[in-house]
Amino acid sequence: MPPVTPPASTADLLNLLRGSGIHKPGFLGERLGEFADLPQEPNRAADVLVRKGLLTRFQAKLLLAGRHKGFRLGPYIIRDQLGQGGMGTVYLAEHETLRRRVALKVLQPKQKGDHRVNVERFLREARAAAALDHPNIVRIHDVSQDGGIHYLGLEYVEGQTLEQLLTRGGPITPSLAVGYIAQAAAGLQHAHEKGFVHRDIKPANLMLTKDGTVKILDMGLARSETATDSLTELIDKGAVVGTADYISPEQALGNTTVDIRADIYSLGATFFVLATSRPPFEGNTSQKLVQHQMKAAPNLTDRDRTFPPELAKIIAKMLAKKPADRYQTPADVIAALAPWLSDDGGQKVVIGLSGMDQGSSSRLQETLNEIATKRIKRPEAKPEAEPQTPPQPIRRGSGKLVGAIAGAVVAALAIIGVIAYAAWPASKPTETAAAHPAPVPAQPASAQPAQALPAPAQPAPPQPAPPQPANVAPAPVPEDVKPAAPKPAGVASKVSIKAGVDGFYVQTPKYEAVIDKLDGCLSSFSASGVEFLRCGAGLAANKTTARGGYFYSEKNGHQGLVKLTDIQQPAPNVIVATGGSFSVRYEFGVNQLTVTGQNATDDTVPYYLLIDSAAVQDVINEKAEELSVPVARKQGDPLDPKWRTTTWVADKASLKVTDLSGDGTARIWGPFSEFQSQVWEADAKTYNNVQFTLEPVNGPERPKAVLKPGGVLITRSGSSRRVRTELYEATVDANACMPSLRVDGVEVLKANIDVSKGVYFLPGFPLPPFDIKQPSTTTISAQSDKAAVQYDFGPNKMTWTVENRSDQGMPFFVVMDTTVTGVCNDKDVWAKTPTGGPPNTNWATSTWYAGRAKFKMTGGSRIWGPWQDKYQVWEASLAPKEKRTVTVELGLTDATEAAKLGEITGTKPLLATALTLDAPMDYQVFQRKTKFEGAMTLNGRVRSDYDRLEVRTIGKSLQGAVPDQWREVPLPETTRSFETTVPTPAGGWYKVEVRAFKDGKVIGQMAVDHVGIGEVFIGAGQSNSTNCGQEKIRQNSGMVSSFSGTNWQLGDDPQPGVHDNSAGGSFWPAFGDAMFEEYQVPIGVASTGHSGTSVNQWAPGSDLCRWTTGRMNQLGKNGFRAVLWHQGESDVSMPADEYARKMTALIKETRRGAGWDVPWFVAQVSYHNPNQITFPLPRAAQKKLWESGTAFEGPDTDTLTGDNRDEGGKGIHFSAKGLKAHGKMWAEKVAVQLDKELAK
Incomplete structure (x- = not known):
């Protein structure tokens, strides 16, 4: 190979670029003509070309090293290197004509050993992949060779392998693991039906996409179950094929005729690792191979007592030594896992099943149609004396009854749907749970009140049928618990209890509370605008035990949260909730709530209050010890009388909790990290009770701390x-x-x-x-x-x-x-x-x-x-x-x-002055109040004393150029820090200049080049609301900006601030362009969604709900126009009334958290793929929200089909064309209501 010489000048670099074939000569010449002022130093010139999109950093690095060959293989242009293995290298490449990105797997031209065998193994992967077309298997687009170099063009998947997921975060929750394994099984079932065995299933070969879909990688070891040839036998002869931590016993023996049951074993070993982050067997490679053949896999419940025993049995059966003792097909695995699937995981499995050979089951299409058209009835709750039998796995003979498997999945989802907030798995919250809470972004200066769209008028929506109560009488309150003294007639008149779609809403002059209709828990207690309890969706199967205040039991059919489904109101200020052997009486006084919980079982049962550590700062106990929340205490710490009375201190209010039970002992423990909560616990002993009071202490707010000069x-x-x-x-x-x-x-x-x-x-x-x-x-x-x-x-x-x-x-x-x-x-x-x-x-x-x-x-x-x-x-x-x-x-x-x-x-920075502006930020948009008027926030500091502050706004408003003059900013007092609002007409971009004076002399000044007074929107929902589009798109107007929670930036993809950290394309740039074209004011967007989520995961109190509400509070009261909600794909089997109820609860919670009547738009969306374009249940639910006045009507994006979707029209996400159409559809729907508002 001739030596390469790095370019000594920009001219040398451009010559290398011209000879590389990265761009066609005509296009390259046209684009280079735009950069006549390229820096003369080649490294700096390469940086400019990367920023302008003519090169990737990978390409630039090779060109700067003097290399100009190897950037093309056939019709593909190499853009980046994704990885390297023993047989070859994988590159990110783009088809020159189709503009489709692929993962290009290139076989090394010269390797040790028999090159003929290596080529055959490489082509065997191509043949296997080409025979398979399934959403849970990476697809192949091309196989060819160029100059003797063999390559495969595979579907490019953005995401991470499950191995990378484990390395970065450790073991995952059982519900996530179940969903991932079931999806992989759906892909393996398809391979099995096509006659293939993978033979190397492991976390490194399972790719998790941004929207939570699992795809099987690397068919290099796959072989046909039905045909062999001498060369294939040569490849495998005498070799142990597989990976030591996951290999089946028969593979470990060198058996070359293994069947699909070997993959089931490897999938079981993968499940084991996902749950524990450790393989079933330890030791060197030889020791592991022997143990796979001779030693039973450890029982997961022995390693983790909180792991569900029935789920551990499923894994044990997958890891049986004899193939005949395992599940016989991947479909059998899915049937066994069906009762454990979450809503979203189950829906993805249904999608996977729908991608199989229709001929494998005459019932499959019928089953899928039933999912889409039938509303599954809510089962009646059973009396505790007759505990409900857990769903049993579906047994299979030799037939491939995939349609029945789909039915099992959907049936399990239906049951899960009606207990959407039940605890799963049956595990108590412990301080060892490993999920990290999402960071809370810093709070920027908020916009001043603006005239937002009024929330839709809300006529009373039709009430869904309440759950059937258990056929038991309320447990009596024991005689030793004396009921509260009768209240004067005036008390009831000061306590308001109203039944809503999701709970009983209680309001007194001192506090507000909510009793949940589904489970009778105390889901909310707030005073002076402070929510003290943590309640919401959690990690396990999208369910939770984080229910504010509740009994917790793992016996007699309870799965953690004790559900109290018989809810009565025996007096105007009393609610009693009963379930089996438990009851809770809530007596609402004007100044305090008294809770009496009765346990009529043979066990001591704890009652938990989950105190929200995001709202509460300190706790003071009976001994006047003041501790900062969260307080690190173990769950097993003994009960202590000093926690009998605790006062939980927030900024605006405090909550006093007093235990009135017989022994008067309690404990606090945590932090319960998944839910950012501190747990207060009192125990109800056998056939006894727990009683306590919640009393808000609305004293004076803590004085606002002031930063002193030179201080911290x-x-x-x-x-x-x-x-x-x-x-x-x-x-x-x-x-x-x-x-x-x-x-x-x-x-x-x-x-x-x-x-x-x-x-x-x-x-x-x-x-x-x-x-x-x-x-x-x-x-x-x-x-x-x-x-x-x-x-x-x-x-x-x-x-x-x-x-x-x-x-x-x-x-x-x-x-x-x-x-x-x-x-x-x-x-x-x-x-x-x-x-x-x-x-x-x-x-x-x-x-x-x-x-x-x-x-x-x-x-x-x-x-x-x-x-x-x-x-x-x-x-x-x-x-x-x-x-x-x-x-x-x-x-x-x-x-x-x-x-x-x-x-x-190449860029000399401006030096700092004595004045610093924190707001407005560059590209910040403030929500206008009326069509022509708005205001911007000025927030900053001056490093020395000053006596006058001035501001000047330069630019064009809707009504013409604004006067080019300085205005004095009135300040209540002169301090080194300042925060105020300045009336500013709708328009922009404005250049905003601020200067500070001392004795008539300017001592500091600063300018912000892009500030707008226009329209601001928040986005929420699942993948098609975030950055999961096929291609990143850019705004073309230059008038769209995005808010991350800490910073504003020009609104090109990927959008910052999304909860899932996705990094693909979105509809937001196109939406912003369409809105600017219509209204001629800057458009601000703040996308907050998370891909692959069910409405269950957005429940009040969940991290997702708080993430979006946090963004609302960062923008400020009336600081944005509306929320745009796009979600529904993960809830196609949820009954419409249930979906509408949960959405109503979410919308109501965000309005409460934001402190104003936030308008919402809800899109109509359910699309999965070309064979499943619409599902009636979510569409009916979304329409209910419009008709009830809960939300405004959003676009019907199910109509965006064909080439508006990714993967050549086969995918669930949008192509670049679809993203632009999506954005325009949103703009059209928003304009209907916005025009009415601006006309006022």
């Missing part, structure tokens, strides 16, 4: 802590990470991209919850038994003491935003970022530059990047048991440093 101020913001000095602001979350650091208003960290949390630990195992404390006014401490970090804050310096308490190495990362453009070490070596490589002590001390801001770090091991193509990473690699000190000195870039940055980056 730490305040609570939900479950996070916000740190402020005059120079910087930082946020520390409940999981010990630091997702935001703003230096002089410049954000320097990047969180919520893939696994990044900004500043964080990333071990190869789940971290337990951290105990977060504030030992001093300038210190935050986060402790766990595996890791710890202490943040000490000074006016311009932070000291981080990080500790790895585990027996394994652990990295501590800092992921930087793209605002960071340069770095310099202590030897005055400069580099443009992102940069870095292997550990290098030259960068142990480094200063990072982000425009006018800088920060110097010590204590690092290495720097590296680009991560995710554009982010810089700083890393401290901690050895086992290592404790290290990291310092971060913060400052402002000086003139000399700015000049050096200009040299290495």
Whole structure:
């Protein structure tokens, strides 16, 4: 191979590009004509070409190394390298004509061994993949060779393998594992029907897409069950085919004639690993192979007592040593798992079953049609004396009754649907649960009240039939519990109890409460606008035991949450809820709620109150001990009289909880991390009761803390802590990470991209919850038994003491935003970022530059990047048991440093002045109040004393150019920090300039180039509301911006701020363009959805509900026009009344949380694929929401079929064409109501 010479100039680089074949000559010449001013240095020129979309970073790297060959294979253009294995390399490529992205698997031209065998194995994968067409198997688009190089063009799937999922987050919840395994089984069933065995099923060969679909990868070891040839036998002869941790006993013996039951064994081993993050057998490869043949797999319930025993039996049967003792087909596995499937997981399995050979079952299409057209009746609750028999797995003979399997899945989903908030699996909440709560974004300045669309008028919707009560009488309240004294006649008149679609709503002058209609729990208790209880959807099968206040039992048919389905109102201020041997009496007084819970069983049963640690800051016990919430306590700690009376303190109110039970002992434990809650527990002993009162203490609000000059101020913001000095602001979350650091208003960290949390630990195992404390006014401490970090804050310096308490190495990362453009070490070596490589002590001390801001770090091991193509990473690699000190000195870039940055980056940053603006941000849109009027928020600080503040707005409003004049900003008092609103006409983009004076002299000034007064919208729902479109699209007007929760940016895809961190295309740029074309004002959007979610997962109190409500509160009261909801694909089997009820509860909760009547638009959506375009149940439910006045009518996107969908029209998501059509449809529906509002 001739040597390659790196380009010495930009001209050399362009010559390499022209010879590479990346672009056609005509197109390349036309585009290069746009860049006459390319930098002369080739590295900087390559950066420009990458930013302009002419090169990828991978292509640029090879061209800068002097390589211009190998960028094309047949019709494909290589864009990136995805991975490399023993037989070849996988690239991201694009078909030049079709513009379709594929994963191009390229066989190495020369390898050790028999090249003929390697080629045959490679082609065997192609033949296997070509014979299969299923949503749970990666599809093949092409197989060919170019110049003797063999390659496969496979479906490109964005996501992560289950192996990567385990590495990043540890074991997953049983409900997720069930869904993933069942989807893989659906794919294997299709392969089985086509006569193929995979032979290497493992987490690394199961890809999880952004919307939660599992796809089987790598058919390289697949072989036909029905045909052989001599070359195939040669490939396998004498070889153990498979992977040691997952291989079946018959494969371990070298048997080359294995059947589909070998894949079932490997799938069982995969299930085992997903649940535990450890394989069934330990040891070296030989030891594992022997154990697979000779030793029974460990029982999962022995390793984890909370793991459902019946589910463990299913895994054990999959791992049976003899093939005859296992499930005989993947369809049998699905039948066994059906009762355990969540709504969304089950629906994805139904989609997988619908992709099978229709000839395999005459009942399949009939079953699927029944799902779409029949409403499944709600089963009656059984008396406790006659416990309901759990659903039994469907047994199979030799036939492939796939349609019956689909029916089993749907039947299980129907049962799950009617107990949508029941506990599953039967496991008590423990402090060892590993899910990390989503970071709470920093709170930017909110917009001032605007005239939003009025919420739709709400006539009383038709009430769904209530659940049938159990046939038992309410358990009597024992005589030793004296009922509250009779109230004067006036008490009832001050207590209002109204029945809603989802619960009984109680209101008194002092507090509000909700008793849930489905389970009788105390789902809400609030005072002065503060919600004290945590209630909502959870992790296991999208169900939860997080129900606010409730009994918990795992016996007599109860699955954790004790459901109290017989709900009566015997008096105007009393509700009694009964279920089997349990009852709870709620007596609502004007000033307090008295709860009396009766346990008529032979066991001691706990009653839980889940206190919301995102709202509550401190707890005070009977001994006047004041502790910061969440308090780290073990669930098994003994009951203690000192917790008999507790006062839970929030900003605006406090809640006093007093235990009145006989022994008067209680305990608190947690944090119950999945639900961000602290658990208060009192026990009801055998045939006894628990009684307590909830009393709001609405004293004066805590005085607002003020940042003093030269000081440090730490305040609570939900479950996070916000740190402020005059120079910087930082946020520390409940999981010990630091997702935001703003230096002089410049954000320097990047969180919520893939696994990044900004500043964080990333071990190869789940971290337990951290105990977060504030030992001093300038210190935050986060402790766990595996890791710890202490943040000490000074006016311009932070000291981080990080500790790895585990027996394994652990990295501590800092992921930087793209605002960071340069770095310099202590030897005055400069580099443009992102940069870095292997550990290098030259960068142990480094200063990072982000425009006018800088920060110097010590204590690092290495720097590296680009991560995710554009982010810089700083890393401290901690050895086992290592404790290290990291310092971060913060400052402002000086003139000399700015000049050096200009040299290495091509852009010289502006220097800081004495005035800093935090709001408005660049590209921020404020919701207008009327057609022509609005207001913007000014928020910032001046680093020295000042006596006058002025603002000037330059630009064009709807009514013409605004006067180019300075206006004084009236301030109630002159402090170094300021926050006020300025009336501003609708229009923009405006350039906003602010300046501060002292004694008639300007001492500081700052400008923001893009500020709008226009229309702002929030998006929510599942994948087609987020970034799951086939291609990223861009807004064309230049007048659309997106809000992430911390920053605003031009509104191109992917949209920031989504809960699922998806990174594909969305409809939002097209929606914004269409809205701007119609209304000629800037358009702001904030997308918050999560792909693959059921409405169950959006229940009041869930992380998703809070995520969206949090975005509402960041934008402020009346700070946006409406919420656009697009969801329904995951709920096609849910009864329409149930869906409407749950949506109504969600909408009502967001309005309560936001503090105003937020308008909602609900789309009509149920589409799955060309064979299943619409489903009647969700469409009927969505229409109910319009007709009841709960929401406005959104677009019918089920009409977007054919090439509007991805995967050549076969997919559920939208193509680029479909995304644009989707956006325009939303704009048309919103305009109907917006025109009415603007006409007022």
